[in-house]
Amino acid sequence: MHEIVYFESPGFAEVSRFCLELSGLEWKNTVVDWDGYMQLKEKGDLPWGYLPIIRSPDGIVAESNALLRYTGALAGLEPEDLFIRAKVDELVEVINGWREAFIPTFSIEDLDEKIAARQALFVEDGKMDRALKAISHVFEQSTTGWLANTESMSIADIKAFMDTFMMFSGQFDGVTADMLANYPSLLAFHEKMSNEPKVKKYYDNDDKARWVFRPDAFLDIGDSQHI
Numbered sequence: 566m567h568e569i570v571y572f573e574s575p576g577f578a579e580v581s582r583f584c585l586e587l588s589g590l591e592w593k594n595t596v597v598d599w600d601g602y603m604q605l606k607e608k609g610d611l612p613w614g615y616l617p618i619i620r621s622p623d624g625i626v627a628e629s630n631a632l633l634r635y636t637g638a639l640a641g642l643e644p645e646d647l648f649i650r651a652k653v654d655e656l657v658e659v660i661n662g663w664r665e666a667f668i669p670t671f672s673i674e675d676l677d678e679k680i681a682a683r684q685a686l687f688v689e690d691g692k693m694d695r696a697l698k699a700i701s702h703v704f705e706q707s708t709t710g711w712l713a714n715t716e717s718m719s720i721a722d723i724k725a726f727m728d729t730f731m732m733f734s735g736q737f738d739g740v741t742a743d744m745l746a747n748y749p750s751l752l753a754f755h756e757k758m759s760n761e762p763k764v765k766k767y768y769d770n771d772d773k774a775r776w777v778f779r780p781d782a783f784l785d786i787g788d789s790q791h792i
């Protein structure tokens with residue numbers, strides 16, 4: 566039995582929650598609030614002091630990308646070929662690196678300043694604009710339709726899908742869904758991923774925090790290159 570422990574939000578755990586679901590193994594989704602987090606920390610259950618963690622039959626694993634690779638492997642999503650696997654990891658790391666641009670905005674207390682700082686990331690040639698255009702290009706260049714040019718969905722697709730569209734859920738002041746109009750290929754990627762039968766089934770519910778992962782989430786945005 567595997568247990569993921571994290572806050573309620575999709576945040577850094579969503580990719581691994583989804584991979585565990587795909588794995589078909591029995592797993593438990595344990596949601597904690599801040600007090601629960603502090604208790605785990607005081608108990609010494611968090612190897613590096615942060616969530617998410619997975620409790621596996623062999624012990625605790627921390628760090629969201631380690632969790633993604635572990636649960637991705639359990640789900641059979643990790644390529645056997647080591648070069649292809651490295652190319653998948655390359656994308657996973659690049660996407661993780663987006664946090665460096667985004668996370669400093671969390672500590673800005675003044676709301677107008679916070680909004681302005683985030684919007685600056687998405688204006689033409691801003692850090693996130695460049696990042697989203699770069700990942701769009703990767704998608705456009707793929708001959709298989711999967712980001713890392715794999716034969717089937719890899720953890721890079723899951724990471725890109727969840728980390729990209731979570732930003733536009735409305736939970737981050739200053740980042741709005743209409744900004745996606747600048748990235749038509751990403752909208753096509755969204756259409757592909759959200760309609761994948763396993764993704765579609767997982768999000769076929771009323772969970773308001775996860776609307777961005779459903780097929781109809783951005784249908785009215787911009788001039789998407791729907792596939």
Ligand SMILES: N[C@@H](CCC(=O)N[C@@H](CS)C(=O)NCC(=O)O)C(=O)O
Binds near residue numbers: 617628
């Ligand atoms: N590098 C870690 C970062 C994890 C992280 O920052 N977790 C946040 C929640 S998203 C946390 O535990 N915050 C508690 C705190 O800041 O004290 C990972 O990718 O898992």
